[in-house]
């Protein structure tokens with residue numbers, strides 16, 4: 001696209017962008033309205049602070065790799081990122097150690113079991129993948145830093161680059177996680193027994209609770225997704241958040257393991273590398289095109305946002321986003337945008 005040379009050209013460009021946005025916003029509004037009235041699911045309460053979320057909150061945000069954002073509903077509401085953090089921390093561990101070392105500590109096989117299952121691969125003693133709690137704790141253990149504060153700060157700096165703004169930890173949720181996190185401690189001890197986490201285990205658990213307690217919005221999730229879709233460069237700030245060569249590994253585990261024990265059906269039906277969290281968020285990535293952020297706290301039995309799952313299924317259908325289908329004609333969303341731009 002040529003740089004607009006004067007105000008009139010800029011006006012025309014903005015006009016065309018607005019025209020392109022209208023049908024996309026319309027689809028988002030329609031999907032939002034369709035699912036807003038679905039009251040199925042239950043807000044997570046095993047971490048007591050999470051139970052305070054309003055079950056009506058519901059936001060859908062899409063951010064393109066060229067920095068356009070389309071959103072509807074509660075996209076400015078903050079909530080804790082929870083398990084969505086796991087994908088991004090995996091990226092930092094890859095940057096810190098390279099693929100082979102990380103693979104020696106954490107596998108990439110879907111478990112078909114709940115996210116908090118106390119299970120390791122019997123042959124290798126590794127946790128199955130970085131998207132379940134065991135794998136995420138082992139991944140947090142890999143984050144480098146001379147001491148605990150430096151490790152926390154490195155995590156926060158990484159998330160800040162993905163979001164394009166400074167991120168913070170919700171301390172009340174963090175405290176709630178650490179005082180009730182007996183199951184995660186048990187998992188960490190089991191892995192310590194097998195040498196899958198090192199002597200910094202206690203500190204790494206704290207790090208894991210911190211990363212889960214980072215506050216984000218639906219808008220942030222879309223930007224984080226768009227950053228991955230853009231090969232690791234945040235489309236709003238132009239800052240690189242992760243080396244491009246690791247993006248495909250992140251997206252690979254997101255596609256095969258990102259939705260817990262719904263991951264197989266997700267890859268089959270929706271086909272968008274995604275990650276969910278018990279705070280009610282889901283981030284999705286359509287490589288080369290855009291990121292999706294959906295937020296709604298009530299969860300299904302597997303721990304995925306009920307409205308979030310339904311929304312992503314509809315988005316995939318309406319815009320033709322399944323990753324095994326986008327290769328044919330490009331997504332319908334892209335075609336809609338191109339058509340309006342040309343007009």
Ligand SMILES: NC(=O)CC[C@H](N)C(=O)O
Nearest residue numbers: 082083115133212277278
């Ligand atoms: N699935 C999730 O989002 C789980 C994260 C949560 N902090 C836990 O460890 O249990």
